[in-house]
Amino acid sequence: MSSSVFWALVRKDLYLQRGIMIVTVLTCLLAVVLTSLGKVGLAVGGVLFLTADIASGIFIAMYSLMAERKGLSHLFALSLPISGFRYDLSKLVSGYLAYGIPWLVLTSIAASLFLLPGQDRGMIVYVLLLQMFALALFSVMLAVLFAVKSELMSAAVIVVVNICFSLFVVDLNLPQNAQPMHGPTLVWTRFAVTGLCVDAAVMALTLIFALALLSRRRDHF
Secondary structure, eight states: OHHHHHHHHHHHHHTHHHHHHHHHHHHHHHHHHTSSHHHHHHHHHHHHHHHHHHHHHHHHIIIIIIIIITTTHHHHTTTTSSOHHHHHHHHHHHHHHHHHHHHHHHHHHHHHHTTTTOOOOOOOHHHHHHHHHHHHHHHHHHHHHHHHHOOHHHHHHHHHHHHHHHHHHHTSSSOOOOOOSSSOOOOOOOHHHHHHHHHHHHHHHHHHHHHHHHHOOOOOO
């Protein structure tokens, strides 16, 4: 019974967040189309893609955790035959799925565009660096929002996430970092390898932190 309730809660969250997931994919597809319309379109499309990518993570994390707490709808879920830990775990799983599914679709589309004739295939590394950093930031945000309950702290987390992403984009676009990616082959520079390894480590650590936090939590209300 507990397992069926767990997956029912996961499906419920995915159903409620389907609008965010669909809008994210459609917005990013529009951004991809814009990037083919000259330099202005490339600039606008690039900003739109990144904004939708990060904003969707914020909305999904906030809606999944803060909205239910504010509306007290989690009290009904906790009255079901499921432990508090498994309830929180369902939020963690649904959060990663709600963000991860569109993330995977968009990363695949963005990377595949640079496989077309005449494109710089090296830019696939650029796409992976951006998308992996975005996924790592989402992982951090989701884990932290499990730990904090105040709206003020949640807002502070969002500000920090946006600042970190902006700083990373600036660093990624420095000539010494971006130039090796503008070519016909994949070039795995030290910057690229280090960035991907750090992202993977951050995601692993935040997941471990979240699971440890949930396993020790006694107050699920």
